[in-house]
Amino acid sequence: xxxxxxxxxxxxxxxxxxxxxxxxxxxxxxxxxxxxxxxxxxxxxxxxxxxxxxxxxxxxxxxxxxxxxxxxxxxxxxxxxxxxxxxxxxxxxxxxxxxxxxxxxxxxxxxxxxxxxxxxxxxxxxxxxxxxxxxxxxxxxxxxxxxxxxxxxxxxxxxxxxxxxxxxxxxxxxxxxxxxxxxxxxxxxxxxxxxxxxxxxxxxxxxxxxxxxxxxxxxxxxxxxxxxxxxxxxxxxxxxxxxxxxxxxxxxxxxxxxxxxxxxxxxxxxxxxxxxxxxxxxxxxxxxxxxxxxxxxxxxxxxxxxxxxxxxxxxxxxxxxxxxxxxxxxxxxxxxxxxxxxxxxx
Amino acid sequence: xxxxxxxxxxxxxxxxxxxxxxxxxxxxxxxxxxxxxxxxxxxxxxxxxxxxxxxxxxxxxxxxxxxxxxxxxxxxxxxxxxxxxxxxxxxxxxxxxxxxxxxxxxxxxxxxxxxxxxxxxxxxxxxxxxxxxxxxxxxxxxxxxxxxxxxxxxxxxxxxxxxxxxxxxxxxxxxxxxxxxxxxxxxxxxxxxxxxxxxxxxxxxxxxxxxxxxxxxxxxxxxxxxxxxxxxxxxxxxxxxxxxxxxxxxxxxxxxxxxxxxxxxxxxxxxxxxxxxxxxxxxxxxxxxxxxxxxxxxxxxxxxxxxxxxxxxxxxxxxxxxxxxxxxxxxxxxxxxxxxxxxxxx
DNA sequence: TGTTAGCACTCTTTCTATTCGAGTGCTAAA
DNA sequence: TTTAGCACTCGAATAGAAAGAGTGCTAACA
Numbered sequence: 119x120x121x122x123x124x125x126x127x128x129x130x131x132x133x134x135x136x137x138x139x140x141x142x143x144x145x146x147x148x149x150x151x152x153x154x155x156x157x158x159x160x161x162x163x164x165x166x167x168x169x170x171x172x173x174x175x176x177x178x179x180x181x182x183x184x185x186x187x188x189x190x191x192x193x194x195x196x197x198x199x200x201x202x203x204x205x206x207x208x209x210x211x212x213x214x215x216x217x218x219x220x221x222x223x224x225x226x227x228x229x230x231x232x233x234x235x236x237x238x239x240x241x242x243x244x245x246x247x248x249x250x251x252x253x254x255x256x257x258x259x260x261x262x263x264x265x266x267x268x269x270x271x272x273x274x275x276x277x278x279x280x281x282x283x284x285x286x287x288x289x290x291x292x293x294x295x296x297x298x299x300x301x302x303x304x305x306x307x308x309x310x311x312x313x314x315x316x317x318x319x320x321x322x323x324x325x326x327x328x329x330x331x332x333x334x335x336x337x338x339x340x341x342x343x344x345x346x347x348x349x350x351x352x353x354x355x356x357x358x359x360x361x362x363x364x365x366x367x368x369x370x371x372x373x374x375x376x377x378x379x380x381x382x383x384x385x386x387x388x389x390x391x392x393x394x395x396x397x398x399x400x401x402x403x404x405x406x407x408x409x410x411x412x413x414x415x416x417x418x419x420x421x422x423x424x425x426x427x428x429x430x431x432x433x434x435x436x437x438x439x440x441x442x443x444x445x446x447x448x449x450x451x452x453x454x455x456x457x458x459x460x461x462x463x464x
Numbered sequence: 465x466x467x468x469x470x471x472x473x474x475x476x477x478x479x480x481x482x483x484x485x486x487x488x489x490x491x492x493x494x495x496x497x498x499x500x501x502x503x504x505x506x507x508x509x510x511x512x513x514x515x516x517x518x519x520x521x522x523x524x525x526x527x528x529x530x531x532x533x534x535x536x537x538x539x540x541x542x543x544x545x546x547x548x549x550x551x552x553x554x555x556x557x558x559x560x561x562x563x564x565x566x567x568x569x570x571x572x573x574x575x576x577x578x579x580x581x582x583x584x585x586x587x588x589x590x591x592x593x594x595x596x597x598x599x600x601x602x603x604x605x606x607x608x609x610x611x612x613x614x615x616x617x618x619x620x621x622x623x624x625x626x627x628x629x630x631x632x633x634x635x636x637x638x639x640x641x642x643x644x645x646x647x648x649x650x651x652x653x654x655x656x657x658x659x660x661x662x663x664x665x666x667x668x669x670x671x672x673x674x675x676x677x678x679x680x681x682x683x684x685x686x687x688x689x690x691x692x693x694x695x696x697x698x699x700x701x702x703x704x705x706x707x708x709x710x711x712x713x714x715x716x717x718x719x720x721x722x723x724x725x726x727x728x729x730x731x732x733x734x735x736x737x738x739x740x741x742x743x744x745x746x747x748x749x750x751x752x753x754x755x756x757x758x759x760x761x762x763x764x765x766x767x768x769x770x771x772x773x774x775x776x777x778x779x780x781x782x783x784x785x786x787x788x789x790x791x792x793x794x795x796x797x798x799x800x801x802x803x804x805x806x807x808x809x810x
Numbered sequence: 811t812g813t814t815a816g817c818a819c820t821c822t823t824t825c826t827a828t829t830c831g832a833g834t835g836c837t838a839a840a
Numbered sequence: 841t842t843t844a845g846c847a848c849t850c851g852a853a854t855a856g857a858a859a860g861a862g863t864g865c866t867a868a869c870a
Contacts, residue, residue, distance in 0.1 A: 280620040358716045370704045
């Protein structure tokens with residue numbers, strides 16, 4: 119077990135390293151105001167901490183650097199809870215205050231604000247309302263052979279798709295079709311739409327018109343939509359600011375990964391395993407490219423259903439305290455706003 | 465004026481430098497099969513070419529490197545017209561062969577293919593049909609206070625926006641409104657919609673219902689949409705492959721710029737000044753960050769109206785011949801496909 | 811007169827040696 | 841248990857020195 123003094127020293131070493139990015143030496147620490155031990159004493163403790171795996175040396179006669187285990191212990195036990203400035207709070211609140219621009223824009227703004235406040239890279243996984251319910255279906259003919267199918271959900275989300283009309287269909291037929299579809303499918307969750315569309319309406323449609331299959335098929339397709347929410351990444355190039363990423367190859371690894379939507383999604387998709395803020399340090403991330411990075415994630419919800427994730431990607435030497443507080447705060451804010459907004463319209 | 469031999473030497477110097485990224489020396493050139501002059505002769509010619517500003521030295525005793533003026537002359541006068549492999553042609557054709565996925569996906573694929581074929585960064589400015597005409601306007605109520613406004617154009621493009629309904633409006637009122645709007649605005653080009661919506665319908669609407677302003681305003685807003693087409697960038701990290709971008713600061717400049725949609729748009733927006741492929745070398749680009757890059761653009765059209773742009777961003781030391789051929793080919797292909805697709809539906 | 815061989819010169823790159831300083835580990839004294 | 845002292849290690853910085861690539865110029869050659 120660690121003595122109090124060891125805890126203290128571990129803490130100030132990591133704090134110092136996070137700020138300076140320089141290996142910290144015993145003499146340097148001893149000079150600090152709140153440290154009253156001599157360099158030699160500190161050296162002894164450092165040696166012990168290193169033996170236990172919390173610290174590392176870059177070479178035999180360098181100062182100490184936190185190991186991954188060290189960071190892990192730090193976030194689990196040593197973190198002083200950060201607090202937000204008033205200006206930060208209002209910045210975050212303002213993102214969702216003005217809904218005029220639409221949800222998508224608001225989410226994108228959230229990503230931008232987050233990266234600006236932290237000067238790390240932010241990732242926001244937009245909400246996917248799988249239990250969105252159909253509010254209205256429309257078919258708008260464009261010309262003799264073509265039409266647009268439109269699905270509006272109870273959250274105001276609109277899916278649309280161009281498709282070819284069956285040969286020789288009449289405007290009256292289309293109207294009939296739309297009526298049937300609306301009659302039978304209003305209120306059906308999007309996730310079930312594909313299934314229900316065939317089950318509920320095939321019979322009816324067949325009675326009223328020929329060539330209904332193409333149309334049904336089309337609607338089923340459009341309802342599929344993207345299986346995941348949209349990804350927004352803010353401050354992609356912030357990683358360039360980090361001194362440990364002076365190396366082109368390292369930057370490249372991370373940049374490449376950020377371009378691969380699928381990988382990013384895998385990394386931050388909401389896991390309902392644990393609620394609250396999650397921290398993944400270095401190799402704790404599955405992604406190879408993340409071995410020098412840390413990822414802080416929190417999911418946000420509508421009601422008690424998690425619908426999306428916000429995350430901060432930075433160097434392992436991250437300001438954990440600040441970022442955790444920020445991410446926690448924003449995710450709660452988003453949960454509140456979205457819940458108020460969407461949970462009422464059922 | 466340049467002698468034939470000077471032209472020849474300038475050409476092989478640039479060809480060689482494009483391939484190797486190394487300053488090319490007289491001895492190195494003389495050893496090539498198709499060069500029958502001695503190093504000394506070549507040195508003399510090089511000195512002349514340098515004096516005329518086509519070549520530069522990185523330091524007093526280095527080989528020569530093409531200057532910006534050199535590249536400019538090269539693309540204007542020395543370019544051997546490249547040809548495409550069959551596999552490249554089919555790759556390009558295949559992008560637009562299958563329209564099932566929708567236009568947006570196809571455009572995105574174009575960007576991806578382009579960056580993969582060239583191993584540079586590709587930028588595609590999605591089509592903006594400003595003369596799209598309104599086909600249909602819809603208002604779908606979501607709940608008592610909220611509704612979605614939808615505009616469908618003759619190309620099948622759908623704009624939508626959530627908005628707040630005026631207090632105490634009745635479903636019948638909405639229907640009336642939609643009828644008036646459709647009656648008066650069908651066929652109006654999107655670019656004029658904002659204007660016409662007030663001019664044509666205010667009077668009528670006022671007669672039929674209170675609080676029409678909010679609704680009109682909303683439609684006017686939605687019709688504004690994004691003033692520009694959507695941007696797709698492929699192979700953002702390809703720049704890392706270029707040896708002259710080993711430097712983190714240089715990469716950063718370019719990366720930062722690519723994140724700023726507005727800057728990118730300014731750079732590649734269609735200029736109907738010149739048709740065909742345009743090449744901007746280094747500082748010929750307005751953008752500061754581009755001083756070590758070249759940009760090759762071509763716009764594509766529907767009919768004879770340019771609607772979007774494709775571009776390749778690479779180092780000044782770019783394979784101009786290949787890329788120009790490729791960009792030219794793809795832009796024509798896109799023009800053909802889009803013209804066939806959209807020009808019929810007027 | 812145009813071309814080429816030869817040579818001195820320049821500048822970068824690479825290697826080696828040296829020094830400097832920050833930091834450690836260990837021992838012994840307080 | 842803490843601390844002072846000291847030898848030791850290693851990286852970073854500095855300065856030559858040598859190697860190598862390439863040039864410019866001059867003079868000879870065809």
